[in-house]
Amino acid sequence: MAAPEANATQKVTLAKALNMGLRQAMEDDPKVLLMGEDVGKLGGVFRITDGLQKDFGEDRVIDSPLAESGIVGTGIGMALRGYRPVVEIQFDGFVYPAYDQIVCQVAKMCFRSQGKTPLPMVIRIPFGGGIGAVEHHSESPEAQFAHTPGLKVVACSNPVDGYWMIQQAIAHPDPVIFLEPKRQYHADKAELDETATPDPLFSSRLVRQGGDVTVLAYGPTVKTALKAAEAASNEGTSLEVIDLRTLSPLDMGKVYESVRKTGRAVVTHEAHVNLGMGSELASRITEECFYSLEAPVLRVGGFDTPYPPSRIEEDFLPDLDRVLDAVDRTLTF
Amino acid sequence: MAAPEANATQKVTLAKALNMGLRQAMEDDPKVLLMGEDVGKLGGVFRITDGLQKDFGEDRVIDSPLAESGIVGTGIGMALRGYRPVVEIQFDGFVYPAYDQIVCQVAKMCFRSQGKTPLPMVIRIPFGGGIGAVEHHSESPEAQFAHTPGLKVVACSNPVDGYWMIQQAIAHPDPVIFLEPKRQYHADKAELDETATPDPLFSSRLVRQGGDVTVLAYGPTVKTALKAAEAASNEGTSLEVIDLRTLSPLDMGKVYESVRKTGRAVVTHEAHVNLGMGSELASRITEECFYSLEAPVLRVGGFDTPYPPSRIEEDFLPDLDRVLDAVDRTLTF
Amino acid sequence: MTQSGFGPDLAEVFGPAHQDGGPELVQLLTPEGERVEHPDFSFGDGLTDADLAETVRGFFRDMTLTRRIDVEATALQRHGELGIWAQLLGQEAAQVGAGRALKPQDYVFPTYREHGVAWCKGVDPLKLLGLFRGVDQGGWDPSENNFGLYTIVIGAQTLHATGYAMGMQRDGVVGTGDPERDAAVIAHFGDGASSQGDVNESFIFAASYNAPVVFFCQNNQWAISEPIERQSRIPLYQRALGFGFPGIRVDGNDVLASYAVTQAALQRAREGQGPTFVEAYTYRMGAHTTTDDPTRYRLSDDVERWKLKDPIARVEVYLKRNAMADQEFFDAVAAEADELGHRLREGCKALPDPQPLSMFDHVYAEMTDELVVQRDGFAAYLESFEGAH
């Protein structure tokens, strides 16, 4: 056990926070195993597992053959044996070879067995764009997993949440798709207090109060939303920003409350707009807050094109201006 | 070429119509190849390719090894060589091993090559439930494909559309996910006139006029919607039913027109409600027809649980009563 | 070596995929019921004649009862009591041989056709029917008998098996030398499944970590309508060699050989010598499932030829010719089979349909608020009809 007092608080990046969270989880539960491509000596291409194989050994931090279906499929077997596998998919775009094992096996094991074989397993996926990478390295696959009953899907947006949420996901009895905004890995540092008490894993959080328009975001777009709120306030518009944190199940309480107050909502994510999380959020909000809505819920997301060459990725990705543009449109609707 | 005069019209099932459509496509274009598990001698487990290997030979109707990724992946290679592969996925639940090839390769090939290597390819998927089958044989994966730019997704609901749409999909330059409501394969016969002129592939169709509520359906639920409309009319409620036919791209023109008229809409599909096609349709309708809506768009779909044991599948699937229940709720909202 | 420099045609070296087993086939009991010797494998060494006879009688009983389960289930499907049934007719020896080679601590990952293995592991056959009747998706508790749930997505379970075996390695129950402790996993799959990426990836993981798993492939010559040649042009057991672990072909209609070979392969795994591929060469005598019509794609004389290799008949001849069992025994087994059949018929019809609302249970370890709302809404909706009727 790391002595909390020793390092009560320190400034850490998301990458470091996740690394600390994984380490803590491994110390707390000897059944926790990490597996993936290059997670061992290299510490993962993003260094999220840096130093863990050295300290916990090759039996608990496992470099796998280059096969995602194999990684998830053998992870399932380990979970059935009583372990708590935490598997890393190297990049979002490479989760698809494992898609069958995830949606047909991971998601259905508990239901199939009527609860006799629950499947505690975490599938870590660095997701989202903006890092100037080549094809398949900047995808946002969350909607497909959220559409799949049996899976839980969460996305962290900052170091503090990263530290706590990864530990909560590992301790949770259901399989969790754990989305990490890779663009944020080494971006901003935040003060981490390891002695604090975290919010529940499957709860959304109001991160900025406001009265005019509700902005819903998660993962990489939370930062964008907060920037937009800052900019808007200079023009006298006050945005209320909610970090959804959990995508399945959705925690709609705070969302409805906020929209009933503001009467207007904008959802922003990097995933394609068409059938992205925004479509579900807009539908639920409209069903629940029909008479409170002054304007339709607007969605600001990646366009409905494949992720483009990196030189124009910032045009593809939602940014401060596109969020503000949507805010204006909903205000002037 | 089959002489149209010879059999100008005949009553056929959806299975037969698809078989005739495939045969016609193969006669019209020698580059059309069929591949899949058991599509040869057996004619497919649903007999959709019945007799085609006998008449067109093993080089054009290819029994494949038992590997879906291999089927789609080699199909891509054939398309790159100038062929028009039509691959069969035996059941909806078995498309996932091929998911990576579909979303990362089939969907992106045209974009990746800036149009230099378009990928005309049809992936046939018998989909939906209600046939009393075991796990993985009753899935509705359409939303995941519709969320993927680069793919086109269509669903036929009746024999006549089946005959024409499969030929149009094969002749189309983009990859098409072709969804066939397996429960309808051998259900009702319809009068097929091979000399008629079909509607364009990517168009929705108004299949019943009405003034009170718009009901949107596709594939297997079109029949349900029409039954509901029939029942509702007996109680003096008139439903307007639209068969979407195309899920990506969506053909919203008729939909908006209808909703502007009725002010109310219900979407029904077998896929899970959460992030199903209904969420996108509801979002778009609300954005476009905000001031015409008397009530939020309601969604009637499969519940957000894995597809249940067949003995209770009819409770999971949307049926006439659940559609009418939603109709009542929107009318009394 | 041909001029090409790539060596001879491998089909010449290995022989074609299908040649009625071929010389490399491990056999200890011929179709005629004669015991034969094999240089590497033997059955019954060290057993007294009495114990040997008892063991073989046990195999006969297992296979007979397994076949009865299959016959009854097939009939139940015909009578509409089951939605579908995957018949194992002809594969009894492969499954009972493999099943009886397992120790309690060994774990099984089956396909949808392992009724004989389930029997050997002590799973109540009635529980197998639930899945095919559509009242559940596997009614037994995997942890009770170390027998996993049937897996329908072809090949998926081979990776689960490999991961489970990697877990055993980490639990320190491999290669300790303690026969009560050392454990292994057996992964069942078919000839068609051998083409799935997952199955080949499981070979890679198992070899890479030297996992204690036996890949037990029942090559019943068919994947629905496709013959083995479509999946492999050389004998399937050779597949393993390319992954760096041994493969062996055993007469899957010979329960003694199936037992001996599987037992040895499991022992290798338990001792920490890693994975083995066992190809049980057999034949699917029935249809793929009760919804299949084999007459569309295969010749009946092929089936006739295999009838002569029936796995149960040869054991009966062997027992009788060597006076290892008397008529009383055969009558008792027949009676037990009738009783089992009766129990299955009655039990199947008595299997309760699940409650509609049960579909919301166990989607997650604990029902989410979202699902509670959906379930309650549906419950209220259902109640709204109560009055109606």
Next chain:
Amino acid sequence: MTQSGFGPDLAEVFGPAHQDGGPELVQLLTPEGERVEHPDFSFGDGLTDADLAETVRGFFRDMTLTRRIDVEATALQRHGELGIWAQLLGQEAAQVGAGRALKPQDYVFPTYREHGVAWCKGVDPLKLLGLFRGVDQGGWDPSENNFGLYTIVIGAQTLHATGYAMGMQRDGVVGTGDPERDAAVIAHFGDGASSQGDVNESFIFAASYNAPVVFFCQNNQWAISEPIERQSRIPLYQRALGFGFPGIRVDGNDVLASYAVTQAALQRAREGQGPTFVEAYTYRMGAHTTTDDPTRYRLSDDVERWKLKDPIARVEVYLKRNAMADQEFFDAVAAEADELGHRLREGCKALPDPQPLSMFDHVYAEMTDELVVQRDGFAAYLESFEGAH
């Protein structure tokens, strides 16, 4: 045979995955630049001394220019002109040997590292840079040089290659005996890729249909930070045997052997003898990509050892020692390399960024109405800023 009956440890038979090539390695030119004989493969038979010299000089030039492309691109990445670059340093011989064995009608399915093959196929190296600069995802027209686009999802292209080869069979351009007509496909992939389900499925399809495809695996010993042992415990070329087609290991740092073996494998395919697996045994001298740091996971003396096997140096020695090339030739190649380097530096910086609105093009053969609306909306949005600045 061990008592177990499963034969000897296959690692004993085949040897470990990694043993500096091992006895089975096909080599025709030693690291010291000495020509050696091989019972099955030879280089230059039937060529006049002049033609042979010219061919080898051609290889030297190809490898030298390929290396220069790699060096320049690496430098361009360091200067921020490229987002990333996948270096091929050390793999020039494998790629040029394979590339030069191709006929115009043969088709290539590359990974992201086949710069040398692209060079041989006549793809303008400048076009390769676009993908790594982020201005496109592959700027060349595959049909122009029969060289497919780079594939980043590991292994996916091996299935495309197999399907393409099946198309060739249907086009009647296999086994006709007409050397101008008969064609084959070559699929490139790495040692790590050999673990992907797709790659193994491509072996199954290719064997099942006897497709004219050569699986050319550059075993550069590493998959990013993972050594070959993680993917296979026996020499990789043996993998093919389990699928029923030949595998062979060639010295991937020997351009003559790489050429001879690939040429023979392609010829087999063109003649209709089916697939072959060629393992080009080589070493990744650089980092996995310019973003990788190999010092975290491998020893430098390993790299030093492989430096002595440099693919270009041995050819230079061979040419010089046998007076097959004069100083003039070497100077000319050096000058050509400098010129190429200059062209790449200038050309790369001149590569235009795509227009933002171009992302809506080519999603489909024809833009859908939905996308037209989205594009126009975005265009209007962009224009709204025009005034702003």
